[in-house]
Amino acid sequence: MLVTRLAFLFAALFLPSMAILPDVMVIPPQSQSAGQVHEIQMTAKKYEFSPDPIRVKKGERVRLVITAIDHDHGFKLEAFNVEQKLKKGDPTTVEFTADKAGTFPFKCSVHCGIGHGRMKGTLIVEE
Numbered sequence: 001m002l003v004t005r006l007a008f009l010f011a012a013l014f015l016p017s018m019a020i021l022p023d024v025m026v027i028p029p030q031s032q033s034a035g036q037v038h039e040i041q042m043t044a045k046k047y048e049f050s051p052d053p054i055r056v057k058k059g060e061r062v063r064l065v066i067t068a069i070d071h072d073h074g075f076k077l078e079a080f081n082v083e084q085k086l087k088k089g090d091p092t093t094v095e096f097t098a099d100k101a102g103t104f105p106f107k108c109s110v111h112c113g114i115g116h117g118r119m120k121g122t123l124i125v126e127e
């Protein structure tokens with residue numbers, strides 16, 4: 001199917017981690033080879049992170065490259081001791097090893113407006 005092929009091409013070019021593809025797309029096994037860093041491009045804006053949830057596999061080294069689009073924000077993932085300010089317009093990298101499985105909340109850690117308190121997301125680490 002042409003649409004599927006185009007979607008896959010787009011993913012291969014722009015989403016090396018393929019982490020934000022819908023679940024219906026099958027991730028080829030070779031994209032998960034050991035020793036690689038699982039890089040995920042993210043955006044932060046009032047008042048959400050995207051993609052959300054983020055899915056990774058237990059044991060993976062995870063690199064999040066997060067760009068705050070509209071305002072300074074922050075990224076706090078307490079379960080993995082990650083806290084980072086996100087300056088508006090600057091892609092900011094955080095890295096951690098997903099060494100435990102489960103569902104972990106993350107949130108904005110810089111007051112960014114009236115909806116700051118609900119600016120949250122979820123990291124899912126699968127076995």
Ligand SMILES: [Cu+2]
Binds near residue numbers: 074110
């Ligand atoms: Cu905020």
